[in-house]
Amino acid sequence: MPFSYVSHLTCPKCKRTYSVRKKQQLCFCGSPLLVEYQLEELKKNLSPTDIGEREPSLWRYHELLPIKSADHIVSLGEGMTPLIPTPKLGRNLSIPNLYIKDEGTIPTGSFKARGAAVGISKAKELGIRELAMPTNGNAGAAWALYAARADMKATIVLPVDAPTITRAECSISGAKLHLIHGRISDAGKIVAQMVAEKGIYDVSTLKEPYRIEGKKTMGIEIAEQFNWKLPDVILYPTGGGVGLIGIYKSFKELQNLGWIQGRLPRLVAVQSTGCAPIVKAWKEKKNSSEFCTNSTTVAFGINVPKALGDFLVLEAIYQTDGCAVAVDDDMMLQEQKRVASLEGLFICPEGAATIAAARVLRENGWIQEQETVVALNTGLGLKYPNTVQIDTPVLLED
Amino acid sequence: MPFSYVSHLTCPKCKRTYSVRKKQQLCFCGSPLLVEYQLEELKKNLSPTDIGEREPSLWRYHELLPIKSADHIVSLGEGMTPLIPTPKLGRNLSIPNLYIKDEGTIPTGSFKARGAAVGISKAKELGIRELAMPTNGNAGAAWALYAARADMKATIVLPVDAPTITRAECSISGAKLHLIHGRISDAGKIVAQMVAEKGIYDVSTLKEPYRIEGKKTMGIEIAEQFNWKLPDVILYPTGGGVGLIGIYKSFKELQNLGWIQGRLPRLVAVQSTGCAPIVKAWKEKKNSSEFCTNSTTVAFGINVPKALGDFLVLEAIYQTDGCAVAVDDDMMLQEQKRVASLEGLFICPEGAATIAAARVLRENGWIQEQETVVALNTGLGLKYPNTVQIDTPVLLED
Known part of the structure; x- marks a missing residue:
């Protein structure tokens, strides 16, 4: 039985196909590429019960990941993050069956580790030695650390306003770190220039096809953790949107395998009012978004003025x-504080955005009281210590 | 089959016994108390293979934990942290079979979550509503957050020099936080006074008997992750020493269950030259340590001038x-940086101390090249961002 059932890459826009044996970036038409698997074959050879005893990392789903040989895996033990019941918060929201999928409990402290683990592993399999990327912080930290583990050189370009802790993560990994005045879109332009000049691998969001495969394991885990019966709603803080695209992709694959039945969960893209291009596009029933100028939000990870995969995010929303x-x-x-004081989870502002959105959607009736709802916390609150007001008396030693 | 095989509490010094049905602090003689289990009964009813399919948290070992009813569990999904092979670092150290057990990948970002989860769960089972503790930061953060989840009031007393991020964790949980000028020993005096005045539960290190039971799960996990064949050496950064005491206790229990055979791993207490009371006692072949004055180290978690459980730490060292x-x-x-750049793990200074110690012990021949060695990284490096020097040019947007 093969380690991976990966087949080839397909362009979701123009339907061109590409090999997974060579380095690929975007399609000739400019679209991100998606990974396809031999699901009919896999269906005959694997069932959910086979997975139960495997190690608690995302590699338990290796048949549905693009790495062909276990020897190429670059892992820090990422995946199988806790799905935490939050009944007190749920009562506060009138959503008693509320869960938080906690992506703080993962190497590098954010869900970006999933994309980095799978992306770097595939890059290793392809013989790649050097990469570059723009980032809002957490992705850069994750890719820099996994690149170090894989003996690859990494260049990370980061807005100067991004959480400063992520600089330490990039720096200690030995990556080359550049700070810029501007947003991730500006950082992206600098990376594009470097890549064009030096021919190094561009691992910007969706410019390589494998990060999404790492992210999709969040969807598979949610399915497995609910014993292959999916929740009604999943809320996801949306910047580049790779997690949402990945979760949707995983559910389609699990449907094809016959591992899940029935309606898919309604997927909710949560954004900040300071940067909401996907929300605007969805309200206007469009299939792509417009660049959001002067974007700003404390939830730095979702300050993405224009996502390359916007059409895939919108498709996932419309289709579900x-x-x-x-x-x-x-x-x-407010929700960040409430979640910590009620449930003991110190989530990041992006994660807290999903709770705020759940409150809005419950109040306007879009979420029903009896529904099972999963909010994705994409990382540790402690990466953003400045979001917490501390008012503490200093006692003198007596 | 009972959920827990807990039996009673015993004093390791004077052998008095106590019930687990009531709140207990120290023994009348001043010693910490240890939890005993009905291991002979458990041996008949459970085998390691029964555990294989359970959820990947420390609660998979619930028979060996002191909580009698699953209803009382207060969990954020803690445990089954990755045991990460570090072959490049191992080659650098001439210890090819070197592993890092990564306690950064756990709720609240440090191994203190284990003690808090089990300690708070047992406190809930006993009907306790309020607690207080001194801390060097990570324990306070963990206990404050788990207490919030359990609807308990928490008072945390923290040295002003402790990592500032842990203030945010305590504060956002809703705990009452006090900062003091001084060390954890000074904080401990303030807590003792509060406890005496108000009669609240004192959860200082080893002053309640259950934290150690949470910590011991590191030992059980190491055994399970090595398929119940133990490594030769385990290095542990030692402040209060609860983890080391717990790991040793777990191995004795697993021996009694017949789940492990042969020699136990040689346990190594790693301290800072700025605060090394256990090292001094061990060198002098003593059974207890002396208070270390003017202690100081960047590894704040192990700045503990005198550990209440020093005699138990020393016993674990001597016996193994x-x-x-x-x-x-x-x-x-230096090791912190090396580990990040070689293996992609951003470990805390306390964790890095174990790597520095492994280097010393390999160089002086105490560790042999072919031995299997586990170094415990007790938490996230990113809780101590100031330990990383960042030298980054700021580019201007063009």
């Missing part, structure tokens, strides 16, 4: 009868 | 033919 919601920074920070 | 080693801050920070 989902929606897109924007919440403001104050709402996020 | 282990040793105690002090390393200085520069050595730690």
Whole structure:
């Protein structure tokens, strides 16, 4: 039985196909590429019960990942993050069956580790030695650290306003770190120039096809953790949107395998009112988004003015009868505090945005009381210590 | 079959016994208490293979934990942290079979979550509503967050020099946070006074008997992850020493269950040259340590001038033919950087101390080249961002 059932790459726009044996970036038409698997073959050879005893990492799903040989895996033990019942928060929201999938409990402290682990492993399999990327912080930290583990050179370009802790993560890994005045879109332009000049591998969001495969394991885990019966709603903080695209892709694959039945969860893209291009596009029933100028939000990870995969995010929303919601920074920070004090989870502002959105959607009736709802916390709150107000008396030693 | 095989509490010094049905602190004689289990009964009813398919948290070992009813569990999904092979670092150290057990990948970002999860769960089972503790940061953060989840009031007393991020964790949980000028020993005096005045539960290190039960799961996990064949050496950064005591206790229990055979791993207590009371006691072949004055180290978690459980730490070292080693801050920070750049793990200074100690012990021949060695990284490096020097040019947007 093969380690991976990966087949080839397909362009979701123009339907061109590409080999997974060579380095690929975007399609000739400019679209991101998606990985295809031999699902009919896999269906005959594997069932969910085979997976139960495997190690608690995302590599338990290796048949559905693009790495052909276990020897190429670059892992820090990422995946199988806790799916945490949050009944007190749920009562507060009138959503008693509320869960938080906690992506803080993962190497590098954010869900970006999934994309980095699979992306770097595939890059290793392809013989790649050097890469570059723009980032809002967490992705750069994750890719820099996994690149170090894989003996690859990494160049990371980061807005100067991004959480400063992520600089330490990039720097200690030995990566080349550049700070810029501007947003991730500006950082992206600098990387594009480097890549064009030096021919190094561009691992910007969706410019290589494998990060999404790492992210999709969040969807598979949610399915497995609910014993292959999916929840009604999943809320996801949406910047580049790779996680949402990945979760949707995983559910389609699990449907094809016959591992899940029935309606898919309604997928909700949550954005900040300070940067909500997907919400605007969804409200206007469009299939792509417009560049959001002067974007700003405390949830730095979702400050993405224009996502390359916007059309895939919108497709996932439309196909699952989902929606897109924007919440403001104050709402996020209030929920961040409430989640910590009620449930003991110190989530990041992006994760808190999903709770704020759940509140809005419950209040307007889009979420029903009896529904099972999963909110994705994409990382550790402690990467953003400045979002917490501390008012503490200093006692003198007596 | 009972959920827990907990039996009673015993004093390791004077052998008095106590019930697990009531709140207990120290023994009348002043010693910490240890939890005993009905291991002979458990041996008949459970085998390692029964555990294989359970959820990947420390609660997979619930029979060996002191909580009698699953209803009382307060969990954020803690445990089954990755055991990460570090072959490049191992080659650098001439210890090819070197592993890092990564306790950064756990809720609240440090191994303190284990003690808090089990300690708070047992406190809930006992009906406790309020607690207080001194801390060097990570324990306070963990106990504050788990207490919030359990609807308990928490008072945390923290040295003003402790990592500032842990203040945010305590504060956002809703705990009452006090900062003091001084060390954890000074914080401990303030807590003792509060406890005496108000009668609240004192969850200082080893002053309640259950934290150690959470910590011991590191030992059980190491055994399970090595398929119940133990490594030769385990290095542990030692402040209060609860983890080392717990790991030793778990191995004795697994021996009694017949789940492990042969020699136990040699346990190594690693301290900072700026605070090394256990190392001094071990060198002098004593059974207890002396208070270390003017202690200081960048590895704040192990700045503990005098551990209440020093005699238990020393017993674990003597009984396993282990040793105690002090390393200085520069050595730690060098290893911290090396581990990140070679293996992609951003470990904390305390964790890095174990690597520095492994280097010393390999160089002086105490560790042999072919031995299997586990170094415990007790938490996330990113809780100590100031330990990383960042030298980055700021590019201007063009």
